[in-house]
Amino acid sequence: MKKTKLKGGSLSQVWLMEPDMGHPFVRKQVSLTKNREYGFQRWYSQLKRQERYAKMFPGIFPDVLDYGVLSDSIAYFDMEYIANSITVHDHLLVTDDSKVIDGIVEMLFITFDTMHQHSWKCARNPIELYFHEEVTTKLNDCQGHPDFDKFANADYIIFNGIEVKPITKQLEKFKRYMVEYFTLTDQTFTHGNSTLENILYVPSTKKMVFIDPYEENIIDSPLCEYSQVYQSANSKYELYNAEIPVIGDHTVEMEIPDAPGLELFNLKFRRELNNRLRQDDMRLVDLLEISQFIRMLPFKVQSGNADMMIFFFAHASNLFRVFEERL
Ligand SMILES: Nc1ncnc2c1ncn2[C@@H]1O[C@H](COP(=O)(O)OP(=O)(O)OP(=O)(O)O)[C@@H](O)[C@H]1O
Ligand SMILES: [Mg+2]
Structure with missing residues (x-):
């Protein structure tokens, strides 16, 4: 059987499997022995x-075909292969056609709405657990790393030439805003990690398929989903993630290529959200976008990328500055 690596290197590996007879499928495998909490448990x-x-939600997620063990140390699951697809992120790097992008925004909301139409009332307190686990605990987990401590304890840091106060020095305010604006407490079925690299698009049929769902979100709110789209489109997570930051004493810098399609998508997506949401909800989406960058920080160190941890820490601090300026 032909086996081609699609992505991997982090904790799980993704392969395109092409049997001599029968349909191609995608295999996702993970170690059963190394780093079980962030590897196997997440994969599972x-x-x-x-x-x-x-x-x-037939058609929105690839069918799971099989799962089991390959050896004492490796588990796998197989899923349906979505042929002729490209991630929405990669598609937006190769098109800036306004009509095409309108179609993508429309399809994205149709897909989200299909999942989000099922909702149930929820209390307000989960936001406190969310903040505790995804912000405070994640920042604490980074403490002790000498570069992180230097940036986290500084009065000011310089992010791409802009002076910003580290988010670690503004946590009380950050939490207060989150609690204040968390008023749409209904929870739903969510993707859980809806960045644009986790959404496949088939340009010929305009079909959209979600991959890489994520369970451990504490809050399953549509607003979290939108904030993950912002992570890609507004913050350009995938573009930054592909470059190497320049880290100085208290400065971080990184240049990314222009991405007009992604910019246009971001404008149109934000405009549509503005039509749908109240001001409180829009603010919470912005705050959740900041938290997306904080909750990932320990994983950056664990995967051997401490400079990225510093960069995204500074980026989160800058987003908080922008948030307060907009109030
Ligand atoms: N079912 C599928 N059909 C077609 N291509 C797929 C499918 N699943 C994944 N891919 C391709 O493989 C890439 C990586 O997949 P995926 O997002 O699941 O991995 P990952 O981001 O490394 O996972 P994780 O974040 O869970 O470690 C996708 O960007 C996509 O290009
Ligand atoms: Mg992915």
């Missing part, structure tokens, strides 16, 4: 979420 909760969702 993702598998179960995808298995359920593929049945509940």
Whole structure:
């Protein structure tokens, strides 16, 4: 059987499998022995979420075909292969056609709405657990790394030439805003990690398929989903992630290529959100976008990328500055 690596290197690996007879499929495998909490446990909760969702929302998630063990140390699951697809992120790097982008925004909301139409009332307190786990704990987990400590304890840092106050020095305010603006407390079925690299698009049929769902979100709110789209489109997460930052004493710098399609998508997506949401909700989406960058910081160090941890820490601090300026 032909086996081609699609992506990997982090904790799980993704392969395109092409049997001599029969249909191609995608295999996602993970170590059963190394780093089980962030490796196997995440992979496993993702598998179960995808298995359920593929049945509940036919066509929106690839079907899970099989899962099991390859050896004593490796687990795998196989899923349907979405032929002729490209990630929405990569598609937006090669098109800036306004009509095409309108179609993508429309399709994205149709897909989200299909999942989000099922909702249930929820209390307000989960936001406190979210802040504790995804902000405070994640920042604490980075403490002790000498570069992180230097940036986190500075009075000011310089992010791409802009002076910003580290988010670590503004946590009380950050939490207060989050609690204040968390008023739409209904929860729904969510993707859980809806960055634009986790959404496949088939340009010929305009079909959209969600991959890589994520279970451990604490809050399953549509607003979290939108903030993950912002992570890609407004903050250009994938573009920054592909470059190497220049880290100085208290400065971080990184240049990314122009991406007019992504910019246009961001404008249109924000405009549509503005039509749908109240001001409080829009503010919470902005705050959640900041938290997306904080909750990932320990993973950056763990995957051997401490400079990225510093960069995204500074980026989160800058987003908070922008948030307060907009109030
Ligand atoms: N079912 C699929 N059909 C077609 N291509 C796929 C499919 N699943 C994944 N891919 C391709 O493989 C790439 C990586 O997949 P995925 O997002 O699941 O991995 P990952 O981001 O490395 O996972 P994780 O974040 O869970 O470690 C995708 O960007 C996409 O190009
Ligand atoms: Mg992915």
